[in-house]
Amino acid sequence: MTVYSLLHVIAMNIWVYSLLVLWTVIGVILSPLQIVFLRWRHQWPVDRAVRHIIWMYGRGWLVLISPFVSFRREGLSPDQLPERCVFVINHLSFFDTYFMAGLPHSDVTFAVRSWPFKMFWYRLFMRLANYLEVEDLSWQETTARGTEVLNHGGSVLFFPEGHRSRDGQIQRFYSGAFQLAVAAQCPVVPLCITGTDILLPPGRKSLRPCRVQLRILPPVAVDDYQHEGGHLALKKKVKSQMVEALKEMTDIPAEAAEMVSSC
16 A cells, blocks of 8 residues: 555545544434424324434435545436335445435335444434344244335335355345245345445455445346245345346446546
């Protein structure tokens, strides 16, 4: 690493972490007023209002990191997304969740493992947003709560690998997201993200400048998967589509990547 690169990395970490703390404190202080306003303006319940606040918090974070991280969303346009769906996405970094603010819809309920709930500065908001703590819920509870979200017009987002990939490759998928989609008769929308493993991979604390791409693939209908074991076939189909898309995204030549980032 050159001296210039090292200084760039140091500047990035000071900038991003300092402003992230400040942005979080501001968000916590203003959140009660925001909840009251959203409930008055849109007649939303508290959980829906908090999900929107979390989405806006993420949008602000995308602005904060923009001097060092180029972010691009591609694929389906907002009007092509189903009103209610089950999102599934590959998992590379702690910051993958922040980039979900790049989705055009804010009513997204995350289904995550228990460890994010242990961060006290986020735990209250995750509880208020009715995020699904899948390790502590039975499958029946997960299905019931996920179906309720979908029936109210929202979406549920899963990291089907269950943990961050250590080598950048897609790992084994768990079946929960696909069981929920089949049970609720709701399409699956695959998401593919690249670049966050450079930003902050597992085991490292310092950030690195990078380009992040988020691709929204076409929805996969579940009509043909209503038979016994159909969710396993659905899982296999979705995973193969994501593998192909990620290969295409990571095989972009350097010259093309430069052109993409300048668009």
